[in-house]
Amino acid sequence: MSDGHIGYPDGMNSEDLTALPLRERKKALTRQAILDAAGRLFEQRGFDEVTVKEIADAANVSVKTLFVYFRSKEDLAFADTGLIDAILAALRATGPDSATTRPAEAVAAVLIDLLHRDDQDPVEGIEGFHRGYTASETLQGGLARVWAGYEDQVTAVLAERAGTAPTPALRLQAIALIGLVRTLTAPETRAMIAGMDGRQARAALTDWLQQAAATLT
Numbered sequence: 001m002s003d004g005h006i007g008y009p010d011g012m013n014s015e016d017l018t019a020l021p022l023r024e025r026k027k028a029l030t031r032q033a034i035l036d037a038a039g040r041l042f043e044q045r046g047f048d049e050v051t052v053k054e055i056a057d058a059a060n061v062s063v064k065t066l067f068v069y070f071r072s073k074e075d076l077a078f079a080d081t082g083l084i085d086a087i088l089a090a091l092r093a094t095g096p097d098s099a100t101t102r103p104a105e106a107v108a109a110v111l112i113d114l115l116h117r118d119d120q121d122p123v124e125g126i127e128g129f130h131r132g133y134t135a136s137e138t139l140q141g142g143l144a145r146v147w148a149g150y151e152d153q154v155t156a157v158l159a160e161r162a163g164t165a166p167t168p169a170l171r172l173q174a175i176a177l178i179g180l181v182r183t184l185t186a187p188e189t190r191a192m193i194a195g196m197d198g199r200q201a202r203a204a205l206t207d208w209l210q211q212a213a214a215t216l217t
Contacts, residue, residue: 031069034059038076043128047077047136074142077133084150086110087181091157103158104216107177108209111184115205121198122205129185150178176216180209 037058041050052073056066070076090106115122133139154174159166183189184205192208193201 030059030061030065034061034066034069035076035080038073039080039132042077042132043125044131046131047073047133048138074139077139078142078146083110083114083181084153086114087150087177088153088157091154091161094161102213102216103161103173103177104180104213107180108213111181111209112206115202122201123193123196123198126185126190126193130190134185147178147182150181151175154178173216180212180216183212184209 034055038050038055041055041058050073052066053063055073055076056063059066070079087107087110090110091103094101094103094106120128133143151171151174154177155166155171158170158173162170164170189205189208193204196204
């Protein structure tokens with residue numbers, strides 16, 4: 001779900017960005033501006049209805065510059081790794097000495113934080129994700145690869161956390177954890193919050209995520 005503004009690149013904060021050499025800082029900001037513009041347009045109108053030129057114009061760059069940073073429009077759709085990066089960091093932080101020890105609770109906490117941190121109405125945000133990504137026939141193969149890649153990464157972190165090699169049980173657990181993410185924008189969830197205002201939707205989604213996490217190991 002796009003938050004509708006230009007953020008810091010790749011999880012950086014203002015201090016990280018300032019520490020970069022000027023040339024690298026400009027490149028990072030340009031890349032993020034393109035990424036944010038694409039996300040806004042995809043969620044507003046749908047991936048298939050947006051042209052590369054429109055994205056470039058919205059980011060105040062040329063089409064040639066856009067292709068310096070991204071190989072294709074589909075590449076743009078899947079370039080933001082902020083969510084999976086946050087999930088992996090949360091999973092690595094779980095353990096006996098942390099406030100959250102169960103992986104499912106850690107993933108749910110990331111999603112709940114996103115719902116409450118984002119200034120966008122969650123109903124519109126979820127509908128925007130559907131409009132921009134899951135409703136696009138063009139992106140179905142790419143989405144399947146992204147979800148599979150997320151499962152690979154989560155399986156690896158669960159194995160690292162357990163101090164073992166990846167196992168079928170850990171793969172199954174990873175599939176369930178990514179399923180929690182995917183279900184947040186599923187048709188049933190969209191139907192559940194349809195007609196709610198932002199406050200009601202946040203409360204309903206928070207309650208559902210907490211209940212769902214409690215059923216997962």
